[in-house]
Amino acid sequence: MDARCGVDLGSRFVKIAVEVDGDRRFLGPFDTAEFYRKHIEAGKDGGALRKKDFGLGEEVRVGATGYGRARLGGGAVMFPELEAIAAGVAAMTGIREAVILDVGGQDSKALLVRDGRLADFEANDRCAASAGKFLENMSRVLGMDWEELGRYREDPVELSSTCAVYGETELVGLLGEGWPVERLAAGVNRAILGRLLPLLARFPRRTLVLTGGVARNRALRAMLADRLGVEPVVPEPPDFVAAVGCCRLLLEEV
Amino acid sequence: MKIGITTTVPVEVIYAAGHIPVDLNNVFVSHPERERLIEEAELAGFPRSFCAWVKGIYGAAREMDDLGAVVAVTQGDCSNTHGLMETLQSEGMEVIPFAYPYERDYVLLRAQVEAFMRRLAVDWHEVEDTLRRLDRVRRRAHRLDELTWKEGLVTGLENHLVLVGCSDMEGDPDAYGRKLEDLLARVGERERDPGFPRAGDMVRLGYLGVPPMAPELYDYLETLGARVVYNEVQRQFSLPFRTADLVEKYRRYSYPYSIFYRLRDIRREARRRRLDGLIHYVQSFCFRQVEDIILRRSLSLPMLTLELDRSSRLDARTRMRLENFVSMLRREKHG
Ligand code: SF4
Numbered sequence: 001m002d003a004r005c006g007v008d009l010g011s012r013f014v015k016i017a018v019e020v021d022g023d024r025r026f027l028g029p030f031d032t033a034e035f036y037r038k039h040i041e042a043g044k045d046g047g048a049l050r051k052k053d054f055g056l057g058e059e060v061r062v063g064a065t066g067y068g069r070a071r072l073g074g075g076a077v078m079f080p081e082l083e084a085i086a087a088g089v090a091a092m093t094g095i096r097e098a099v100i101l102d103v104g105g106q107d108s109k110a111l112l113v114r115d116g117r118l119a120d121f122e123a124n125d126r127c128a129a130s131a132g133k134f135l136e137n138m139s140r141v142l143g144m145d146w147e148e149l150g151r152y153r154e155d156p157v158e159l160s161s162t163c164a165v166y167g168e169t170e171l172v173g174l175l176g177e178g179w180p181v182e183r184l185a186a187g188v189n190r191a192i193l194g195r196l197l198p199l200l201a202r203f204p205r206r207t208l209v210l211t212g213g214v215a216r217n218r219a220l221r222a223m224l225a226d227r228l229g230v231e232p233v234v235p236e237p238p239d240f241v242a243a244v245g246c247c248r249l250l251l252e253e254v
Numbered sequence: 255m256k257i258g259i260t261t262t263v264p265v266e267v268i269y270a271a272g273h274i275p276v277d278l279n280n281v282f283v284s285h286p287e288r289e290r291l292i293e294e295a296e297l298a299g300f301p302r303s304f305c306a307w308v309k310g311i312y313g314a315a316r317e318m319d320d321l322g323a324v325v326a327v328t329q330g331d332c333s334n335t336h337g338l339m340e341t342l343q344s345e346g347m348e349v350i351p352f353a354y355p356y357e358r359d360y361v362l363l364r365a366q367v368e369a370f371m372r373r374l375a376v377d378w379h380e381v382e383d384t385l386r387r388l389d390r391v392r393r394r395a396h397r398l399d400e401l402t403w404k405e406g407l408v409t410g411l412e413n414h415l416v417l418v419g420c421s422d423m424e425g426d427p428d429a430y431g432r433k434l435e436d437l438l439a440r441v442g443e444r445e446r447d448p449g450f451p452r453a454g455d456m457v458r459l460g461y462l463g464v465p466p467m468a469p470e471l472y473d474y475l476e477t478l479g480a481r482v483v484y485n486e487v488q489r490q491f492s493l494p495f496r497t498a499d500l501v502e503k504y505r506r507y508s509y510p511y512s513i514f515y516r517l518r519d520i521r522r523e524a525r526r527r528r529l530d531g532l533i534h535y536v537q538s539f540c541f542r543q544v545e546d547i548i549l550r551r552s553l554s555l556p557m558l559t560l561e562l563d564r565s566s567r568l569d570a571r572t573r574m575r576l577e578n579f580v581s582m583l584r585r586e587k588h589g
Binding site: 011067080081082083106107117118119120121123202 | 550556570571574575577578579581582585
């Protein structure tokens with residue numbers, strides 16, 4: 001039997017992909033802090049994943065990536081995050097030549113992938129509150145869930161800040177001025193687009209794959225398509241790409 | 255008296271005059287309470303969105319009670335330092351101006367050096383004597399730099415420290431020379447130590463830009479199997495030019511001049527040192543961030559741009575970027 005498990009320990013959520021004899025399952029997302037408390041037990045070389053919590057036998061091999069993976073030992077194989085994303089995209093979509101835009105909870109990055117492997121990347125953004133965090137705060141102010149926020153892109157109100165903190169103050173002010181929430185929501189999506197485009201500027205125009213939770217935002221997808229002239233491909237589910245990538249990379253480990 | 259400097263200036267003049275140069279960058283970055291120095295600058299009114307090096311230097315300068323004067327580089331450094339100097343001046347500090355002419359004009363630079371000499375009351379004879387004395391120390395630093403990339407026996411952090419130390423020679427050229435001599439001896443012993451990781455087996459990196467706010471970077475890279483074998487600006491601080499003419503030496507020194515002149519040095523060294531990739535370090539809120547555009551357009555090696563603000567620690571995202579970069583280069587190198 002071939003059984004592998006990929007764990008993406010993100011800054012906010014943990015995503016797990018399990019592959020057993022060609023069958024793929026997704027577990028999570030789990031809250032990261034809670035995950036540490038409940039599903040990691042102390043071992044001699046760091047924490048070990050309690051496999052039985054997820055119905056996995058001891059023979060299941062574990063690959064891990066993400067910011068928190070240093071916490072994980074217990075025989076888990078560690079993979080650099082961007083390589084995991086590139087491998088995950090190849091495994092989920094079959095695409096091996098692309099630019100991947102990954103918009104996560106803590107930061108965003110663009111990856112150039114050749115032959116299914118990471119060839120270059122751009123991650124030059126200092127702000128710790130990334131696109132994901134910004135969207136989260138803004139949707140709270142607007143009283144919308146993610147799904148709804150992702151519906152608006154017409155007539156965006158211009159926001160001067162993509163900072164999650166300043167942006168909130170600004171948005172509250174604009175609400176007070178009486179702007180319609182739909183146009184404000186469009187403005188929020190437009191602001192994110194403006195922040196993501198510079199990441200892509202350096203790479204050739206080719207197949208664009210959008211990964212990370214923010215890929216669910218349909219307005220953003222449409223705006224990217226408008227600006228770049230290509231419809232982004234979104235693997236399903238987009239936030240599990242790195243976890244799947246770990247499963248895939250385990251195949252190459254002897 | 256102690257004279258503070260914020261970037262490499264002809265320290266020969268300071269030493270010849272019997273004064274002691276103190277590189278305030280080094281004072282700040284090696285200070286046990288560097289965060290407090292930055293905070294003090296912010297309490298004095300320096301904005302949060304301002305270069306942390308400048309704030310740290312301000313804090314360091316304010317804390318030293320035996321600092322007699324500071325040299326202000328009015329051309330060839332940045333306008334942030336400019337603002338710093340004027341602030342210190344307004345607080346009663348004696349400021350000695352020095353300018354690197356942008357066009358690298360020999361006559362203009364010579365005039366600057368001579369004005370500096372008049373200010374400190376020394377003649378050419380004394381300055382040239384001092385130059386010979388300091389060059390003997392610098393030669394050891396150059397030897398260590400060579401051992402870094404040719405033999406792979408010096409770590410990236412050691413290389414960095416040896417070269418940044420050349421800016422003021424830690425206030426005592428003879429002692430600094432002995433320190434380098436000791437390190438040379440230790441490095442010699444590594445030759446027989448098969449356990450010491452050689453740069454030849456590692457991913458070979460070049461470091462471009464101003465020195466890092468977090469020198470921890472170097473050791474972190476070593477844990478990833480990568481070594482910095484070229485510290486661009488730090489190497490410039492050691493004036494690695496074969497000339498006995500002081501003015502010419504500071505004319506060849508690349509840092510204060512145009513980025514295009516720096517590029518010539520970077521290209522030559524990248525080839526010679528067989529670099530696999532480059533890290534371009536940029537300081538938050540520094541105008542040099544924009545130089546990234548030109549460096550990327552002009553150099554064909556893979557490049558990672560790294561930005562840090564004030565912390566002496568590498569945050570998780572910075573580590574993630576470094577790790578992915580090194581892993582990518584390793585695969586390119588070894589397949
Ligand atoms: S890092 Fe940039 S802004 Fe700061 S002192 Fe140096 S040149 Fe000036």
